[in-house]
Amino acid sequence: MFGGHDTTASGISWLFYCMSLHPEHQQRCREEIQEILGERDTIEWEDLGKMTYTTMCIKESLRLFPPVPAVSRQLAKPITFSDGRSLPAGLFSLFILNIFAIHRNRDVWEDPEIYDPMRFSPENSAQRHSHAFLPFSAGSRNCIGQQFAMNEMKVALALTLLHFELAPDPSRPPIPISQIQPTQAGSQQGPGETWSREG
């Protein structure tokens, strides 16, 4: 449930929030979608690959608000970094990769707090390290559903922008909280309690 549902729910929510804060990008996506669909109000498989600017906006939202903000790993063999520091292998060491922090690393991203979909244009992406942007993790255990998730977000955004204009509610700014909410069934906790990744 967490892998396939909560992630896209979080991704779509933050995407809509980013769109609401940036009407200029919202309108550009809307125009792109209207141009692709023409008179249609349903989306065909072939349409998804044409949503270039919309895809850039989704990626920029996943950069600022990654639905999976961190992943953990145990090392099969030790690593030594170029600065001489090293991490041990073995069952008793668990390492956290902070995806949220990687996505806001000032050495890689200029003005990282700013929402700028043009970061993901082909020219601007070309020189960037392949691991600078990791919403779906990387390596052999990366997200098996990432293509599905991107398509789901494209469809959700496209159909929403065709019918609605998104505007923020300044009286209720969203507060990012890193947590996993258990279902009622099978949970040892009460309804108001949560599992937190940060403890």
Ligand code: HEM
């Ligand atoms: C925006 C949406 C999504 C995000 C950001 C996301 C992110 C991730 C990340 C970061 C991992 C790696 C976890 C780790 O390395 O420990 C992962 C794994 C996984 N994801 Fe997703 N995911 C998304 C949507 C989906 C969807 C829609 C599905 C299924 C339809 C899915 C299925 C999986 C599965 C099965 C794994 C485990 C793969 C493995 O361990 O080999 N994810 N996801």
